[in-house]
Amino acid sequence: MRNNFQDALLRREGRGPWWAKGCMGEGCLELRTEYRCDNCFGSRLLCKRCVVERHRDEPLHILQKWEGGYFRPCSLQSVDPSLRFQLGHPPGEDCDFRDGPHKFVVLENNGIHELAVDFCGCMGATPVLDQLINIGWFPATVKEPEMCATLSLLRRFHTLNLQGRVPAYDFYNTLEVLSDRAGMRDVPDRREQITLMAREYRHLQMCKCAGRGHDGTGVPQSADSAELLYGIDATKRRELVIPCRACPHPGINLPEGWEKEPPEKAWKYQLILSEDANFKMKGHLTSTREKDPTLGPGFAYMVANDGYLEHLAKYVDQDEISHCVVFAALWRANNKRAKGLRASGIGLVSCSRHELFRANGTGDLQKGEKYANMDYLWFSSVMGIALLSIIASYDIACQWFRHFWEQMKALTDEMHLPESVKVQFKGVERNWSWLNMIARPVSVMGPGSREDTIDNFCGYANWRKTVSMGNSLLRKMVLAIPKAMLHNRAFHAFTDGLREGHEDELMRWEAEVRAWEQDHDQPCPYDYPEDNAPTMEEEEHARAEKGDSRTNKPASFILAGLEIEEEQYAADLQRKRTLLLGMVKRLRDEQAHFMPGLAALLGTEPPVESSRRPEEMQLHLPSSFAKEVCERICVADLPAEEEWLHVAQAHEALHDLRRHLRIRTLAHQFKRRHTAGQGAYTKSQVLQSGIEERIKEAAAWYGTAREALVQLRGPGDWEAVLQVLQKKDIRGMNERTLNDEEKEEERKARIQAGLPPDEEEVDEFGDVVEPTVLFNLETGEGTRTLSWIWYTGAARAVSDVTTNGELHDDIRVEWTKAQARADRWREEVILLEEEMRRVLAYCIWKAEWWDERRAARTGISAELAEGLRAYATEQAARERYWAAVAVEVEVDDEVAYGEYDDEEGDADEDLLD
Template sequence: MPKTGRSRPFGAPPPGSASISFTLDEVDLPQEMEPLNSFVDKVSDDGRRATRVFHKLDPPSPVKATRRAMQNPPPPPPLLDVPMAAVADDNTEESYTMLLDAEDDDEDVAEASTEPLADNPQNVTDQAMQEWSSEHRDGFLRVLLWHDGRKGMGDRGCRRCTQSSPAQYRCADCGDELVCKTCCCAMHEEHPLHWIEMWNGQFFARVSLKSLGVRVQMGHRPRERCSAPTPAYSDFTVLHLNGIHSVNVDFCGCHLRQDAFYIQLLRRGWYPATTTSPRTVATFQTLDTFHTLSLKGKITAYDYYGTLEHLTNGSGVKPPDRYKSLLRERSQANFAVRCPACPRPEVNLPPDWQSAPPEMQCLYIMFIAIDACFRLKRRMISSWLKDPGLGTGWAYFVEWMWYRDYLASTGVQKEISTCTGLAALDHANTKFSRGYAVTGVAMCICARHEFVLPNGVGDLQKGERYANIDYIFASVLRHISRLLRLMLSYDIACQWWKHLKERLLNLPPLIRLSLVFAMIRFVIPKMHIKAHTLACQLLFSLYFALGSGQTDGEGIERLWAMCGAVAASTKLSGPGARADQLDDHWGFWNWMKTVGLAALLRRRLDAALLEREKQEAAFAHFSAQQADRVPAWLAMVNAFEAPRTDDGPEPLNPYEATVNGLNEDQVRKTLEADEARELATGAPRIHDVSPVTFVTLGLDIEEMQRKIRVQNELQRAESTTRKINLADMRRDLNKSIQRLRTLQATYTPGALVQLAAINVPQDVMAEDVPLVLPSDLAPTHRRTCANILAIEQPLREAQCRVAIAQLRNQLHIKARLLRYKKNHSRHQAQNTRSRGVINRNESKVKQRADKYQACRRALCNLRGTEPDAFPELRKRDIRCMDDVPTPTSEAVDRVKEARRSKREAELGRESDDDDVRGESRRVASWIWHGTGAADSDMEEALRVEWCKAYARVRRWREEVLILQEEWRRLPISLQYEADRWKHRASSVSDPDDATAEGKVAYGRKQERVYLDLIHRAEITRTEKKLKRGFSRRTRAASMASDENNGGDETEGSEAEDGRGDVDSEEEEEEDDDALQ
């Protein structure tokens, strides 16, 4: 059938269509009936032509309504926290603004298969590794130790030359054939970046080719010497794949020279750091390897350079040795490295340590910190039967079989928290675990030096349950003497210690023990305790714990930061491989702590001596001013710290201030009792509702208005999942307001006069209706209701006291909730639940803050003056205890200007701006100091402050004593380890056997490492303390002496201070400037 017409394109208007359009400018005309410009498009029948005809049309109703709204805009809505002004308020900018939590990025967790049950027969995934572990482990170890010796060659001569030179040298890179010194140098003229080892009679010690006299000629062919060489700098350094080398370099200076020095280096394959007078180069292979690692492994230049340093020398000294490389490898026999500064009876304690006087018992306390990390997860991949660890339980992880069986027998546990600050931890038992075999790890460390304790790490299956922590804690105590006192730091110690003794008796026989609580003190880390309740801060504070010194308990958090770098790689590992890898990382952590422990103790002791002097001077001045009160305060402290029986009376806590003033309920009861006495005397009543009931009704309505305003803001921000029926709340509020108006006609008729003058609109919300309570009356209207004003004033004072106490409590909870969400909420469901809890708490913070501000304004109106007992609450005052005030823009500008003029400013000059403070000068908000105290209560405030100052002085005195004792224990513990290696080396049965010789050499090498640590620790301890900005340039200690290493020892080119820390280039430049 033929088409009768041409089809229209898609979207084209039909013939004769009409359209009406208008712009926003036309809508925004001042006249409501102004016509609109419209047009009609007419299309011809053949669809080829279109004609547009314009018309004037009357505006439709939506346009007219929009124009009316624009011509008569509604008044702006009232502020949320200020009712429709019955009383002028000049402090609206100080109202608290709720920080409603926003969406976070959540982690995506993929589905995984279920881990097989342990009692089902399974095939080992890696059969070869299982066979090696059970049959060939010792054989491999014997061969590895055999390599440390001369492999049976004894004192034979060199096989490469005809001379009878002793064969004492071997190359660790191109082969381990024993040759003489001459042949060794000849072999390495073209390989100057190899590591050479020399037999010193006991073991092989590493020496450099530079010390043997090998020189590298630039600008000529291999083995061709220059007739006029130009020596490079004596500290010429080459970065290579196997470490950092100091090399003798000669540049070409003869008539054949054609290239600059840096070109000669580039032709050799060495990339110079500078083109003028180069003294540091990196090989092309090194740069290519770093480039690949930075792209694939996201490694930084700092970490890569640190790797080269460890390849050069792993024990923390220069020139290098190979000891640390053995510890860093994934060894099949990795044991725990013990802390050399912690007390160990029969190792580093004096024989009469148990008879120490009470003031010296702090020297013999073992400090243990416990915490959990939920970053070290493991997916449900493989199992212990398929992937057993090579030595799980030999170092830091607990024995997994005993641990697994015990957890299977405990079942589901629900720990109830009675600490308000720990409400967020109730979610720990519901920690997201779907798809994970392990949700994290719990660990025990040495709280003072941050060493991971032996058998002190265990996996968590579902949250931070007491069963896991109990087992790990008991496993650690196997390696600690029962005669030592313990101080246990745990962020939930206030809950965990309850019934701990009974729970430990139910552990397996391997770790079962009975605790003596008189020998244990439970504390909470100094940062975490700020989010606990006031009772926890008084009973579990390290500031008040006898013998704690300046231990903060937060060192384990620094270890978690290190573990975060390996969390991604271990998440997808099998259980055995993961345990071996983490054991290796923690062993390396402990060894680096051992190497740097002397420097750490020196820094701490220097700082403690200065701070003790400052605190003692301040305390002496304070005590002199309060000399008549000090004896009574001191007696109160001694009584509180004295041992007491379980059934004895609880002494008064000298660090706790009693609550001053009555609360709202108490004040109401007092006023109602006064009214009852007046009626009993025959006084007439003017209304069935008493004056006290009238005033309390107004205050209750005012509180209801604050609550509705906050809930309305939550609902508008869509920051809560709860359904809020504001209509019902407003209906009930309107009924209460109507009842209040009836009573105001009797007791405060002036309020109705003021309301008539305000002319409140009919559509105002109930929460914004002005109440005009007695304190809001104008001065002319107050004269007729003096008795009503006298009733409101004590109620307002009580409201201020209660509001500030409630505000402190909500801020406590806020700090804990935010810390919990940051550390533990990892997926969408948890983040949503955490946001809801945080937002509800924010609404309570605002409600309490608004209540205090409103009540204080009412007090100002009632008294006519500022109430001294109740300071003004500003927005910057509403912060948690450990928060710092937000600096003003002017203060920030001043700080920036001071930084720009740093060179012109004097060293050590301090800013006089009180609004910018670091943590060391942080001042807590006044709300944490208490409020509402009368003059008679000032003595109690002085007592609390004096007791805290006394505690600070004693803690610093204890810190100095503890550090001095740790200095005494350090070399003794290192000597103990050196003697153990010496004994192992001397107990080899057959010294003539090649393998036995390797064992002896290995033992002697380890002995020398510990002896060298002792020597360096003594240098660090006795060196002169330098001023700030200066560093001591000393020659690096060598593992072997000059006569042992076979070469001349030269002074290292890098600046190393007396603490064993290598200075950066910026520090060296600052030192040079200071010296000049």
């Protein structure tokens, strides 16, 4: 079959089966046929006269001429050098006062064309710009234009640039190849012009989509001038932004009286923002602002540079924001090689829940991550806000919030938040994958091109998320509803198991949680009691107080490696592979400094960019090699640094293991009291599966840390404390395996619950769960030998109940966390429902907004008025379509909720109240 395809393609290289029949032009009797068109249907053979007549109104087609026994590419101008193309008149009509001929280079999707063009010179003729745009040609300049690109080509490049990150240089090279594959023509070079036209085109598209062409009110040119500015000239800051429709916008998508809602409902109307710095988005010192100005200064996502740079000039000597030890090495890697840069990166503010970029929330970082930069960007992004509550997320929020309000006072009054706005702080990290894709091309752009490009890519990202927001919210709701029910039931099951004999403690714990939620200065109910063994962070803090901090030294390198090891075992690794690969790459950069002999030792080791998955990549920390090898390839302090970190890691793992075993003890108590039916058994399994997973994780981390210590230390007295952890050692203080009689009771309970009597329980890792039972230390089993994990090192608690009869603090923390999980998932369902309503309300508002702009401009031509009316009508229709889709999403949401309304619904009946 492939031979048939090949033969068919080769036949097209010749003249085909009809060449002897003469010209295929209508009514033509010419027998000599030399030409065919690659763009016309059928590639029919035509004579010279017919090919010229057929293409008088199609000058941008690709022609071929049969010459010398094969088809050679040719232009229409070469077929008839006298041919001229008339603009400003209907097809076939010449101008009596034509202005021309003008030699034009036109860029089209199929290549580069050279034509002779005449402009209309009649009395009252439209300007040259209009004559070109009317036929779909976009000129490179309005002063004596000699080059154009078709709107079709600019639209295609714009899409390829945004979606596929195709740069203008490569796109133009493609046009050259299409025009002259064999290098036999002298193709004009117009790379610089296409870059300029593409930049102007996308700026105009942003203005068009924002309705700037429909502006009929105008704004004063200056405070002391009566002359008004219209359209793009009257654009204000932030007006080209595509906002997040699911976020709250007073007066647009919030219900009346929202500001008077009580606290238990008002939380739905808070704005959740994230801020972060990205040091991949560098900018080199190319061109100047005078030569390369921004087309839309402050119109969209990039902050206006006038006020921004004026503010930064006051803080030239301000130090970068300090980073904790875990991030120190990675931060240094991001900020190295800063010489010759205009910007070492960018800071950015976005909405956390939907990841849309905020207006005027993006700006260059001149050197490092300074408070002056990040403060200005954050306050700029919330300027003029009319909400009552904002949650501010930042990966270093623990430092940032301390002087937050003092930092605001250093800004202009228009950027101050009203006193009524409550700001809460959280620490998170943002996802930079979208903008990182254009990090390399924007790094070599001039300042104006860089800012315009970032604006455009931010806008496109917001647009794509806006288009898919209905489906996105539905997917989240389908996930949230069962999660909310699951954690709601698990929490009720946990509470039922504690209620007998501990009702007062539950009430006290509930009060402690609510008190902490109102005032974070109160004791945190989610904190676990501290073991005596220091953690890795505490050990580093103690060294810092003694002046022996390892910040920016080998400890930071080892900590980064341990963090990567943890990510390599992550359950949700599929979503994190890109992030993990970046972490490994940065570790390799540091490794070259701290392990200089590694490269020579691993001469055959594949590079980090190989096809291996990031979770399978060997990190080659010192513990991976024999002691004598470490001395040869590592700097002096590195093995010792890894050693003390693994000691702390092992003690932390044991602490976690003991805590989760206490929780499992309690879960077994509940299971044996409440296995009278299928529902009760299911509830207990929900709780137990999570506990068993955490027990396995803690045991695995202990084993990893101990293996590393054996490699680094070798055998010794330390093994009496950190012993080998076997499967039989992983048991609670009052747990043992079931005897035969108890196994029979377990079998009867399974039959009663409607479950297979002899089926082994398998955990999420595929391992068989070994049944265990509680025993009383005071009645017959008190002499049983306990696992060594309960009396080694910092172990101190012997039961889930303390000496005064109260539940252990670990039980309290697990209960409060179970309650928090149930509450947060319930709130997620409520918030998603509110966001769906907001999106619907925004679509309806936006449709009406476009309706109002159909006839907003007066005193214009009938043609322009019709164009404005058509565009506004199209946008309003699209908004109403989205609104209809949003209604369908809400219906689907109700159906999805109903699918989970089973016999256990009693515990969930108030889930959405």
